[in-house]
Each structure stands twice: as structure tokens, then as C-alpha cells.
Amino acid sequence: MPGLISSLYVQAGAINAFEQAIAVTSANVSNASTPGYASQTQTLVAVPEDIGQGATGGVEAGPVVSSRDHYADQAVWNQQTALGGSTQSVDSLTSLQSLFNVTGTSGISTALSSLYQSFSAWGQTPSDSTAQQAVLTAAGNLATAFQQTASGLASAATTAQAQLQQTVNQVNTLVGQLQQLNTLAMGSNGNDSGLDAQINSAIENLSQYIPVSATEQPDGTYTVMLDGQTPLVIGSQQFPLSFDMYQPADATNTDAPPLAQVIDANGTDITSDITGGQLGALLNFRNTVLPSYIGDGTQAGSLNTMAQQFADTVNGILTSGNISDASADGTTSAVPGVPLFTYDTTNATNVAASLAVSSTITPGQLAAIDPGPPEVSNGIPLALTQLENPESSADEINGESYTAAFGDMATQAGNLLNDATEDQQVAQSALTQAQNLQQQQSGVDLDQQAVTLVQYQSSYEANAEMITVLNQLMQDTINILEPGTT
């Protein structure tokens, strides 16, 4: 009898162990598509067997081992960061490119071309009021085009600023979730595969926004850092980020558009550390790409520089001319030309937005006479027409015509968008590659799980059969010892 009972005990233990193993396999199969889940393995431990000493042997369930591979996880997070950054760049740059249309019927390029045509027509009939009015109209259209482009860029800056705030809030929300999950993990002693999956899924979500690194602690919590330097969550403590706009210390123009900065929980500016993810792409767009056009505290921006230089050049040519000659008898002196364009002279970053045709100029005040010598009655319109294909460096901007310079701005925006689009496509492939490598290390292989399940099921059935046989043997033994009982 003692032998039979101990055998029953061994088989019951084995059934318990295989039940747990089947439960782990079942959890693996159920979670095959669960984000962040890593395949688990139920280890089986042989129980010491020494009949003489009363050790019955058998098997018992050991610890459940996770196949989580932190190295593969980190590779996926890195690629998520790259994809998040390039996707955000494509989004931001698409809106930027639309402001630099050089092929359509509107915008600076078209308005510039129309103004040159009006200068040319005016040059053919310098005293024709219709031609003079056409110049004023075309100049007004160009000023409006500069204003609209500047307004579009300012609007893009406002949108980027709002997106930066939203992204920082989103980062803080996700880090807050991680902090709560860490608190739960402390209570589960690191044995909850479902919680582990939730934590890893949350970190993967976070990695779209910022570059992250994470280290699993012995208590099952994760220490998450931004770019390996700035703590975001340690155990149950969250370190929130904040967002602000500021003027750099070396700013020479305090009225210029401010720059964006991200500050850590200690008040340190960590903007330069955020080089990837959606937040990194937004910071680059807001602090580098847009200021190259609309300026900041240390630069005027190419659009403002172009607007100011063009206005100054046109005004300079016009004011060098005369509206009318001096009278032959010397009683009336020559009437000098007046400026065509006005702009805000107090803020170099506001030139394009404020460019306008002088409110006081009339068609008849357009100076056509180049006093020379020799005097040329249509010398000024000819000089203005010459701006389209300049022969003098004084008529150029950065060594090229204004049309070409604007084309360069459009090309720069287009190239940035093309690069970002290609980066996005490659980043998507690289992310899939990293996810496949991660899957090979810690994913659930359903074929393998099916084989494992069949093995455990067979073992379970064999042990159950053993219990049936042992039960029958015990019953027979009882019948032998106590005849008549059933």
C-alpha cells in the first residue's frame, strides 16, 4: 500500500506539472499576436528519487522562463524611433513644400516673373499710365505672394509648436503608464508575462516619439531613459518632460520667432539630446528648417533676406532715376524717383510678412528716366528688367538671380521632402527587419507550440492513465484485504 500511495503522489505531482506546462503553452498560443509578448517556457524539474530514504521521485513544475531578448527589443525600439522621425518629417515637409510652388500660377515665382514682364512693358512705353499701373499691380502681387509665403511658414511654425506640445504631453502620458505598470510589476515579483508584455508594448509606443533605452530590473520593473541619458521612469518614479519656447542667449533680434526647447525634470535643456523620433523631427523642423526661411534670433532667414534685398534693389534703382527732367531754363529741378516697396525695417525676420507697395506711390511717380549721363528716358525700367537675368553682382542674391534663388529655396524644401520620404520607406523596411529578428528570438512559433502541446498532452494522458491503473490496483488490493466490499 505505501508504494501504491507514493506512486499516486508522484503521478498527481506530474499531472500538476504538465497542467501548468499546458497552461503556459496555451498562454503562448493565445498571445501569439499580442504586442510586446515574449514566448514563455515552463521548465520541468526532476524530484530526487531515493526509495530507501522515502524520496519518491517524479517531476514538478520549475520556474517559467521568458524568451524575452532585450537586445532584439532595443533594436526594434531604435527602428521605431527612426520610422517615427522620418514619418513626422514627411508630414512637416509636405506642408512646407506646398509653400514653394514654382510651377503653378500663383506664388512668389509667378509673381516675380509677372513683375519682370511689367517692367519690360513699361520700358517700351515709359509714360503710359496703363503700363505704370501694371507695374504697381504686379509689385503688389509680389508683395502679397511674399506675405502669403511668410504667413504659411509662420502657420507651419505655429502648427509645429502645437505638435511639439502634444508630443511632449503624449510622451509624459506614456511614461505615466509605464510608471503605473512598474508599480504593478513590483507587486508581482516579475513573474507576470502579461504585465511584461504591456510594459514592452508601452516602451515600443514611446520609442516612436523619442529615442529610448530600457533596462529590466530584478523586481520586474523597467528603468526607461531618453537616449540613454535622461531618466524618464525609474521604478515607481516618473520624471516628466516639459516644453517651452525661448530666445537663445546670443540672439541679436529679440523680436524674432523664438525656438523650441524640451526640458527634463531637473530643469535642464535636453533639446540637443533628442535627435530622433517624432519629437526629434519636430524639433529639427521647428528649430532648424523653418528658421532657415523665416529666421530666428540669430538669422533673418532666406525668405526675409530675399524680400529685403529685392525691395532694396528695386527701390535703389527707382530712386536713382527721375520722374521728370529739370526744365531747360533751370527754373524747375528734376523730380527724383520714390521707393516702390516698404517693409518693417525694425525686425529683419518680419520683412517678407510686411513687404508692401508704398501706400503713397502713384503710377505717375514711377521714375523711368535714368539721368545718366547719358540720360536714357527708359533707363530705369530697362535696369529693372535686367534683374531677371542679372549681369552685375549688385543685381544678384548669393551670386544668382532672384528667380534662381527662390528656385533654390523650393529645391531645398523638395530635396528635404524626398530624402525624408526615402528615409521613411527604408525605415519601414528596417523596422520590419528588426521585428522579424525579434520574432526569431522571442516570438511565439505556433508550429513549435503545437508540437510542445502534443508532447505535454501525451505526458498528461500517460500520467492520468497511470493514476487510473494505480487506482484500480488499490481498489483490487482493498478488495483482497476486505472481501465483499466494492
Add this chain to the structure above:
Amino acid sequence: MRLDAASGLAAVRVEVEGACRALVLASPEALACCEGALQRAAEALRQGRAAWDWESASEAAKIEASRLQAGIRRAGRLLSSASRYHAGRLRILSAMTGGYSPRGEAAPMPGVRRFSLEG
């Protein structure tokens, strides 16, 4: 009659894109296919420089060349990311098996010999 450059470049691009697909899959079998695909692409491009009809190179050839360039850049980036991944993995395995060098770096793993037969 010589193959026109656009068709030749398109054929090379197909090989490069096949390699990219293999690199994305990243399984050992797929990576083995990738090596062959890239070799075939390089060889076809090398031979094509002399064999294809470049004189009548059309707009289509330029577009194909641009696509091929993008494909090669993509393959390069995927090879680079896979290489970084496996180099890092190797460093971890080296540290696990051989410990660390006196300079604190992962000890080098014994070189894995590859044996291949062609017939």
C-alpha cells in the same frame, strides 16, 4: 540586338529588390538567398555597362537608374542595420562565453569557419 539600358537596369533592380525582401525577412535561409541576389545584380550591372545599349538611353532608363539607386541605398541600409544587429549580438555572445578583455571590451570569439563546396 543589344538589350536597352532601361530593361537591363530593371532586371538588376528586380534582383536588388529580391535581396531587400530577403534582408527584411532576416531568417538565415533568406539571408543566404540575399548574398546570391546581390552578387547577380552586381555582375549584371558590371556586364551591362558594356553590353547594354546606352546610346539610345531614354527617360525610362533614367527613371530605372533612379529606382535602382534607391533600391541599392535601401539594400545598403538594411545590410547595415542587419550587420549592426549581428555584430552587437556577437559582442554579447563573446562577453558571455569569453568574458571581457583587460580593456573592458568583450573578448573576441573564436572565428567561425565556413566551408563551402561548389560543383
